Amino acid sequence: MRTKAGLSFFLVGVASSLMVSGLLSCSPEEKPANPLVLDQAESAWLQEYRGKLLFAPDPFYAPFEYHDEQLGGTTGLMHDYLRLVEEKLGIRLVRVRMDSFEQILSLARARHLAIVNAVTKTPERSRFLDFTEPLVEIDNVILVRKDRPPVADLAGLEGRKVAMVKDYAVTEYVRGKHPEIMIETVATDLQALLAVSYSLADAAIIDLATASWLTQKQGLSNLKVSGNANYPVRLAIASRNDWPVLTSILAKATAAITPEERQAILNKWLILEDTQNDTLKRFYLILVALAGAFLVVAGFMLLWNRQLTWQIARRTASLDQALAEKETLVLELHHRTNNALNVIISMLQMEISAQPDQASCQAMQGILNRTMAMGLVYQKLDGASRFTRTDLADYIPELASLLLEAHDGSAARIRLEHDLASANVPYDIAIPCGFIISELVGLSLSGTRTGEAGAAVSITLKHTDDHGLILGYADTTLSQPGDPPGRNLLTMTAEHQLQGSIQFNQKPGTGLTCTLHFQDDVYEGRI
Amino acid sequence: MSRILVVEDEAIVAMSLCLQLQQAGHQTLPPAATGDRAIKLAMEHKPDAILMDINLARGMNGIEAGRTIRGFSAAPIIFTSGYTNEDITSQALSLQPAEYLVKPLSFHRLKNLLAELQIRA
Numbered sequence: 074m075r076t077k078a079g080l081s082f083f084l085v086g087v088a089s090s091l092m093v094s095g096l097l098s099c100s101p102e103e104k105p106a107n108p109l110v111l112d113q114a115e116s117a118w119l120q121e122y123r124g125k126l127l128f129a130p131d132p133f134y135a136p137f138e139y140h141d142e143q144l145g146g147t148t149g150l151m152h153d154y155l156r157l158v159e160e161k162l163g164i165r166l167v168r169v170r171m172d173s174f175e176q177i178l179s180l181a182r183a184r185h186l187a188i189v190n191a192v193t194k195t196p197e198r199s200r201f202l203d204f205t206e207p208l209v210e211i212d213n214v215i216l217v218r219k220d221r222p223p224v225a226d227l228a229g230l231e232g233r234k235v236a237m238v239k240d241y242a243v244t245e246y247v248r249g250k251h252p253e254i255m256i257e258t259v260a261t262d263l264q265a266l267l268a269v270s271y272s273l274a275d276a277a278i279i280d281l282a283t284a285s286w287l288t289q290k291q292g293l294s295n296l297k298v299s300g301n302a303n304y305p306v307r308l309a310i311a312s313r314n315d316w317p318v319l320t321s322i323l324a325k326a327t328a329a330i331t332p333e334e335r336q337a338i339l340n341k342w343l344i345l346e347d348t349q350n351d352t353l354k355r356f357y358l359i360l361v362a363l364a365g366a367f368l369v370v371a372g373f374m375l376l377w378n379r380q381l382t383w384q385i386a387r388r389t390a391s392l393d394q395a396l397a398e399k400e401t402l403v404l405e406l407h408h409r410t411n412n413a414l415n416v417i418i419s420m421l422q423m424e425i426s427a428q429p430d431q432a433s434c435q436a437m438q439g440i441l442n443r444t445m446a447m448g449l450v451y452q453k454l455d456g457a458s459r460f461t462r463t464d465l466a467d468y469i470p471e472l473a474s475l476l477l478e479a480h481d482g483s484a485a486r487i488r489l490e491h492d493l494a495s496a497n498v499p500y501d502i503a504i505p506c507g508f509i510i511s512e513l514v515g516l517s518l519s520g521t522r523t524g525e526a527g528a529a530v531s532i533t534l535k536h537t538d539d540h541g542l543i544l545g546y547a548d549t550t551l552s553q554p555g556d557p558p559g560r561n562l563l564t565m566t567a568e569h570q571l572q573g574s575i576q577f578n579q580k581p582g583t584g585l586t587c588t589l590h591f592q593d594d595v596y597e598g599r600i
Numbered sequence: 601m602s603r604i605l606v607v608e609d610e611a612i613v614a615m616s617l618c619l620q621l622q623q624a625g626h627q628t629l630p631p632a633a634t635g636d637r638a639i640k641l642a643m644e645h646k647p648d649a650i651l652m653d654i655n656l657a658r659g660m661n662g663i664e665a666g667r668t669i670r671g672f673s674a675a676p677i678i679f680t681s682g683y684t685n686e687d688i689t690s691q692a693l694s695l696q697p698a699e700y701l702v703k704p705l706s707f708h709r710l711k712n713l714l715a716e717l718q719i720r721a
Contacts, residue, residue: 404685411682412610412655415703419616422707426619448704452682478708 109161109329119162119320123590126187126319128155128166129177133261136286137209137308138191140170151191151308153338154208155244158310159324159531172315173260178240181311187319189311193242198311203320206329207307213243216269216277216284216299228302230254236265236274243278246304270295280306309345407454414448439515442476446507449475450500463503466493467541473532474509476514485519486528493534496542506544506569506589512563513587514600516547520585539575541592549584566592603684605647606631607665608680609657613709615653620707625721626714635660635668642669649698649719651710654681656690663691670695676717680705 090116111119125535130147132140138149147168158502159165166188171177180186182201194204215224224230231253237244237568239258248256257274259265262283268274279282289298310327312319421441428434449472470491477487498506517530533545567575573591604626608614614631619630629645632638632656642650650669654662666677676698683689684702692700699713714721 158620387672406680409654411703415705416612416683418704419610420615422616423612423619426623444702452684452702452704474704475704 086560087443104598106331106334107325107536110327111325112370113555115322115325116319119164119322122187122319123164124167126164126166126441127169127170127185128188128190129169129180131174131177131191132170132172133263134283134289136282139180148340150342151209151310154327154330155188155190155310156336157330157338158323159268161326161329163324173239174241175239175260181313184315187316191308192311193307194247194309194311197241197245198242198313201314202311203314203317203475204311205307205323208327208330210305210307211280211282211308212305213278213302214281214284216266216279216296217299217300218269218272219295219297221275223297226462227251227254227302229300230276233275234273238265238266238278243280243304243306244566247302259470263291265376266291266293266296270430306324307544319421337456411448411451414444414451417444418501420450435519435566438480439512440443441475441479442511442515443477443508444476444593446472446511448503450503450507453503454500462497462499465498465503465506467494467546468503469510469532469534471492472510473514473530476511477518479531480518488529489532491532493532494536495545496534496536496593498542502571502591502593505566506568508544509544509563509575509589512566513546513548513585516585517551520551532574535574537590541590543591544591546587546589549586551584568590601625601627601721602714603629603645604631604714604719605641605650605675607633607635607650607656607662608653609655610653612691613653614640614676616704617705619666623713626719631687632660635662635665635707638662638665638667642673646673647675649714650675650677651715652677652679652697653685654679654692663688666692666695666697672678676719678713680712 085103087122112513130140131138132147134149134151136149137151140146141148152279155166167474169180169186169217170338171180177186177189178198181189184201189202192198192204193207194200194202198204215226215230217224224233227250229245230251232255233417234255234257234259235247235248236259238261244256257268259268262279265274265277266284266287268279276299284296284298286295312323312324314320371503405505418441421437425434425441429439449468450463454461457537465483470493473489473491477489515528528550531545531547532548533543533547535543535545537543564575567573570591573589575586575590578586603623606614606617606621606628608617608631611633614633616632618628629641629647632641638650638656639654642645650666652662652666656662656665662679662681664677669675669677677695678698679692679700680702680703681688681692681700689700695702698717701710701713
């Protein structure tokens with residue numbers, strides 16, 4: 074079936090050039106080649122007529138058989154078949170040059186020609202010719218001008234003027250079957266097409282391959298294939314029918330043509346067609362190249378994207394690791410600071426235990442309290458998920474309890490009450506707040522009070538509208554607050570370090586109240 | 601009089617704790633700075649309570665030492681540490697200690713705890 078497919082492709086190219094499709098025909102069924110064996114009579118006949126067999130090629134039946142000025146001789150698809158037959162038989166036909174197919178048929182009718190090539194069998198021709206099996210089969214099509222309504226079949230040509238080549242089989246067929254069609258006979262296929270192109274005829278009927286060949290060669294761009302004549306061209310090699318031996322010889326010779334030889338002939342003319350359709354071929358080539366380029370770019374983008382994803386994942390993992398290491402380092406620093414402060418606390422505790430002088434003890438207790446205030450901040454930071462901030466609502470009550478407990482169990486005598494709003498502050502704020510609480514607790518612990526029972530210290534923390542904080546301390550039963558050395562430090566810490574203000578109310582009988590007002594963003598942005 | 605083993609690598613902190621415990625009427629064993637030393641003292645002297653720091657000298661930490669001691673002694677273990685992160689506290693609490701006290705220590709709290717544990721002075 075290669076032959077059929079190959080020819081179909083050839084015709085697709087032809088049809089597309091004429092802006093139509095679906096009018097394709099096929100070659101005859103492919104048959105296996107028979108070995109060429111001539112009997113004795115045939116061989117003797119061939120020997121006798123060698124160099125005497127006349128043949129007149131059609132000069133205008135391109136692409137099947139035509140005269141090519143550049144080649145200086147006859148060429149064409151069917152002509153190649155005939156050359157193959159010549160080779161197989163070992164003969165060379167004597168060429169006779171005629172100007173038209175009409176003349177060729179006239180010579181054949183008069184028995185002057187032994188062989189007529191590229192012809193379709195008709196009843197009229199069968200009177201004087203015998204035919205081999207068809208070698209090529211192709212549809213005859215109806216061609217009209219592009220600006221005219223389409224005509225699908227022969228019935229649509231009733232009363233129309235149709236240009237057809239004289240003595241063609243299809244002309245003979247149409248004349249017999251459709252007398253209502255006004256046939257204008259011309260000498261060649263080109264003349265038929267020109268008649269339509271210049272509006273001298275309404276339509277032309279010629280085979281599709283020839284139509285394609287000529288429209289391209291002659292640049293007849295105003296024609297279109299409109300319909301099918303439903304009478305295909307079946308091209309064969311014919312011989313004069315009064316020489317039955319020649320008919321037999323030709324039948325054997327054409328039967329000996331192998332599928333490979335048929336394909337070689339078709340390939341030759343397919344290549345010709347490819348050359349003619351170079352633009353189309355180039356278009357497909359560019360299309361394929363563009364698709365290839367797109368695939369390459371898409372592949373590159375995909376690879377690049379994957380590489381970026383991999384790099385991001387690697388960099389993220391690296392940053393995560395670095396962050397974890399830094400977190401561990403910060404935790405360890407906090408822990409070691411806390412440890413160092415605990416060592417100082419322990420030293421002070423031992424000194425206080427061994428020191429008999431009450432004033433010295435009190436001074437050292439003040440230092441101890443402040444150190445505990447700092448130590449507790451670092452302990453809170455150690456356990457916090459944020460390494461630089463701590464919640465005063467958590468820190469201050471714990472510190473106050475620690476200080477009261479550290480003072481020989483004063484927690485049992487002084488009850489601690491607190492109402493603190495949550496306030497996450499940096500340790501630059503928490504430590505001075507701790508100092509202030511430790512000083513105030515020191516005042517409570519060292520002072521004298523109206524009644525020991527029911528003593529209570531109250532600590533409050535509130536947010537203000539201006540994003541500030543108010544820390545309140547009240548010890549209402551304190552009749553005479555102590556005056557530890559750190560009293561000045563209290564004011565200094567509030568006003569200098571916290572950039573805030575502190576107010577004392579310290580009157581006999583009303584106890585001690587202290588209010589500290591400060592902004593929690595004093596150290597914002599500090600490292 | 602109860603005997604208390606203080607396990608603490610910081611000498612001054614160890615001395616201070618021992619001093620305060622003694623002032624409160626307890627007997628203290630010589631303080632241990634390493635886990636090995638703590639295990640040895642616990643085996644030899646069978647203390648009534650053990651005050652165990654977590655960060656110790658020479659490799660073995662307080663949690664590992666406590667786990668070994670728990671194998672042969674039922675004495676209550678009180679962990680003392682500056683660490684409050686979840687990873688370490690959960691490891692320590694898996695040994696079911698008597699308490700986990702965070703530094704800076706409140707000795708008053710420690711004294712009350714020993715009383716609750718009936719570790720009498």
